[in-house]
Amino acid sequence: MDIILFLVIMIFLVATEMAIPFLAKRTTVFGVSIPDEYCKDATLVSYKKRYSLLVFIVGALAISLYIGWILTGNPLNETQVLVGLAIQFGILIICTALYFYFHAKTLQQKSRMKWGENEKRVKVMDLSVRSQDSMLPWYIYLLPIVVTLGVIVYTILNYSMLPEQIPVHWGPNGEPDAFTPKTYVSAISLPLVMLVIQCMFLGINETTKRSGIKLSATRPEASRIRQLTLRKYTSWFLFLVSILMTMLFSYLQLRMVHPDLGGNALSISMPFLFLIVILVSTIFYAIKVGRAGENMNLEQEPGIVDIDEDQYWIGGIFYFNKNDPSIFVEKRFGIGWTINFANPLGYLMIFGPLLLILLITILT
Structure with a gap:
């Protein structure tokens, strides 16, 4: 039961992080305010897709290693819980690092293209x-x-x-x-x-x-x-x-x-x-x-x-x-x-x- 709970939480966490860029307010891309007419800019869309893909890769790898470790190592229940929690925090930390990376890239894109600078x-x-x-x-x-x-x-x-x-x-x-x-x-x-x-x-x-x-x-x-x-x-x-x-x-x-x-x-x-x-x-x-x-x-x-x-x-x-x-x-x-x-x-x-x-x- 413990393993099922942790796997459900991990899958939910990864799926949620993957979806966030596409569910967030359209005029804020990775925390940066973007004028509405530029929200579908190809570069910004690619940032969102790359973020989701990287989260999926990290999450799938972490979950696969966790399942493989349990099946082959037969660890104690307490150890499984501690490692499961560590993996969840690790996924969150990596997602946060990816967010800040694409936040900086989005700021650079906005500054380079001068979006909104000459508009009322x-x-x-x-x-x-x-x-x-x-x-x-x-x-x-x-x-x-x-x-x-x-x-x-x-x-x-x-x-x-x-x-x-x-x-x-x-x-x-x-x-x-x-x-x-x-x-x-x-x-x-x-x-x-x-x-x-x-x-x-x-x-x-x-x-x-x-x-x-x-x-x-x-x-x-x-x-x-x-x-x-x-x-x-x-x-x-x-x-x-x-x-x-x-x-x-x-x-x-x-x-x-x-x-x-x-x-x-x-x-x-x-x-x-x-x-x-x-x-x-x-x-x-x-x-x-x-x-x-x-x-x-x-x-x-x-x-x-x-x-x-x-x-x-x-x-x-x-x-x-x-x-x-x-x-x-x-x-x-x-x-x-x-x-x-x-x-x-x-x-x-x-x-x-x-x-x-x-x-x-x-x-x-």
């Missing part, structure tokens, strides 16, 4: 877009929070039924593999971590809803569709993850009180099903957002381009703009959001929950 830069504002936003309201996110609070109360009321050693970590097979002595804090540490994550999702949804909606001057209608689609499906995706985590963590927590709850079959299948649903949802989210508005044509007269914000993007990944009040902005490479590192609230939103989780871990 325009910023589009449409106040009516807000009324079309269909992100989930904040109170919907209270549902999993209420469930978690109920689990915490139930655990405390049944504290005497808990084992003297409290599980603090579960393996891929759903069985606990690390323990800590029973205390009131350790008994509810798992739902406390879940509660922190749920509140973080609620905060991300609300701050994303208040972030700016940036429209393209060259394709205002297409960009409106993409922005509204991105916001809608991000909201639903966060809620889905919150619900799935609540189900999984609540089940693991209740098994401490009732060890026979669900049986071994459910314990083994739940983490696997959780992972599969998350991966399938991620693929659906990426395709839905990545293709939103892409079939629409240019909608403006020649000589107009969008405002170039390359100066606010470090390496095309890190957004740093003191003049933008938004906490979250759309990624330039990939699907989803990144924080505005010039806004202190962004650090609080991301690193605050991580510090709370670390504190809970230390106390247990």
